[in-house]
Amino acid sequence: MARYESLLDACGGTPLVGLPRLSPTVPEGAPPVRLWAKLEDRNPTGSIKDRPALYMVREAEESGRLRPGDTILEPTSGNTGISLAMVAKLRGYRLVCVMPENVSSERIQLLRMYGAEIIFSPAAGGSNQAVAVAKQIAAEHPDWVMLFQYGNAANARAHYETTGPELLHDLPTITHFVAGLGTTGTLMGTGRYLREKVEDIQIVAAEPRYGEIVYGLRNIDEGYVPELYDATVLNRRFSVSTRDAVLRTRQLVDVEGIFAGFSSGAILHAALAVAHEAVKAGKRADVAFVICDGGWKYLSTGAYGGTLTDAEEALEGQLWA
Amino acid sequence: MAIEVRVPTILRSYTGGSKIVEGAGDTLSGLLDDLDAKHSGLKGRLITPEGGLHRFVNIYVNDEDVRFLGALDAKLNDGDSITILPAVAGGALGFAAAAAFFGR
Numbered sequence: 001m002a003r004y005e006s007l008l009d010a011c012g013g014t015p016l017v018g019l020p021r022l023s024p025t026v027p028e029g030a031p032p033v034r035l036w037a038k039l040e041d042r043n044p045t046g047s048i049k050d051r052p053a054l055y056m057v058r059e060a061e062e063s064g065r066l067r068p069g070d071t072i073l074e075p076t077s078g079n080t081g082i083s084l085a086m087v088a089k090l091r092g093y094r095l096v097c098v099m100p101e102n103v104s105s106e107r108i109q110l111l112r113m114y115g116a117e118i119i120f121s122p123a124a125g126g127s128n129q130a131v132a133v134a135k136q137i138a139a140e141h142p143d144w145v146m147l148f149q150y151g152n153a154a155n156a157r158a159h160y161e162t163t164g165p166e167l168l169h170d171l172p173t174i175t176h177f178v179a180g181l182g183t184t185g186t187l188m189g190t191g192r193y194l195r196e197k198v199e200d201i202q203i204v205a206a207e208p209r210y211g212e213i214v215y216g217l218r219n220i221d222e223g224y225v226p227e228l229y230d231a232t233v234l235n236r237r238f239s240v241s242t243r244d245a246v247l248r249t250r251q252l253v254d255v256e257g258i259f260a261g262f263s264s265g266a267i268l269h270a271a272l273a274v275a276h277e278a279v280k281a282g283k284r285a286d287v288a289f290v291i292c293d294g295g296w297k298y299l300s301t302g303a304y305g306g307t308l309t310d311a312e313e314a315l316e317g318q319l320w321a
Numbered sequence: 322m323a324i325e326v327r328v329p330t331i332l333r334s335y336t337g338g339s340k341i342v343e344g345a346g347d348t349l350s351g352l353l354d355d356l357d358a359k360h361s362g363l364k365g366r367l368i369t370p371e372g373g374l375h376r377f378v379n380i381y382v383n384d385e386d387v388r389f390l391g392a393l394d395a396k397l398n399d400g401d402s403i404t405i406l407p408a409v410a411g412g413a414l415g416f417a418a419a420a421a422f423f424g425r
Contacts, residue, residue, distance in 0.1 A: 220366055220377050221377065223376070223407045225376060231388060231389075236385060237385065237389055239379070239404065241384075
């Protein structure tokens with residue numbers, strides 16, 4: 001389908017493309033092991049977050065929590081904010097984003113362009129500062145609506161109802177699904193759907209391993225596991241270093257012509273790990289993974305050029321996924 | 322049998338400030354016992370009184386989450402690299418602010 005009533009109707013339905021050059025070579029006569037990329041950068045604002053943003057707003061409208069002219073408040077490090085800003089604009093809401101100041105300048109410019117207001121929490125203060133800023137705003141504006149993507153069931157449901165069925169339709173022979181782990185919505189929703197439909201499906205998580213500054217925790221008890229997270233949906237979970245994520249992001253564009261953000265590189269790293277294991281085991285594999293967004297928003301980091309060590313340094317202390 | 326263990330900043334008070342320490346063990350449980358003998362109190366920060374991995378602690382064996390490899394019974398081999406990290410929702414800081422709203 002190529003015609004839609006509005007931009008919101010054009011959300012999802014993204015292409016799944018094969019990666020013939022990055023897929024591992026198998027010995028002659030061995031079953032094929034293939035990698036497939038779901039191009040979520042083809043969504044209206046250029047990221048996978050359009051799906052949950054639309055679902056969360058619709059759910060809040062239907063439940064009566066969100067009324068015309070309301071203000072939505074969302075703590076976000078970027079893509080969800082951009083998606084919500086677009087949806088809020090088209091549905092008639094005001095959006096205020098609380099975000100750490102160490103995100104790329106493109107994200108900030110995009111948010112402002114879509115009409116969002118931004119309140120920064122100091123990067124150096126880490127999560128403690130973010131908490132302090134949030135508490136203050138909450139006290140001042142008790143009427144603002146927070147969709148809270150980390151605990152909002154509509155986030156995972158967006159993927160259960162759209163991403164999962166799309167994948168199965170386009171790749172009925174799918175054996176592995178690999179995605180990034182942040183709010184955990186993509187993996188929980190898509191993972192649950194595929195588990196119901198595909199026997200022995202492997203659901204694999206790739207999470208970014210940031211520098212210590214980004215964590216900003218003072219002790220273990222300040223940690224946080226999103227309410228949406230259910231470990232039983234996953235089979236495996238990989239922690240991917242900045243260096244490996246950058247290396248794979250560059251390979252995506254060098255080898256397959258896919259210009260993606262660094263979180264997609266981290267996901268490819270995990271996808272390649274399971275693909276190579278399948279080759280070793282002599283098993284057939286169709287590994288589908290997510291391209292979360294394009295690389296445009298990260299060009300200013302300079303991490304697409306120079307040595308890997310330079311890129312690692314450029315991304316140190318940044319939220320790159 | 323030497324296994325390299327990366328310790329996050331918030332736990333380095335137990336390792337005399339060291340970022341990387343060495344330990345030995347056939348399983349994660351054995352490794353943690355060995356580490357605790359050298360760095361007293363470290364194990365108590367990673368394991369709950371009930372004997373499971375602390376909810377906000379993630380331990381990775383060669384970059385893979387140990388909870389999916391048998392948790393404390395995960396088999397270890399010489400030359401494995403262990404990384405201990407606090408659980409922080411993909412590093413996004415938004416969750417912390419969000420959690421504050423809900424009084425968590």
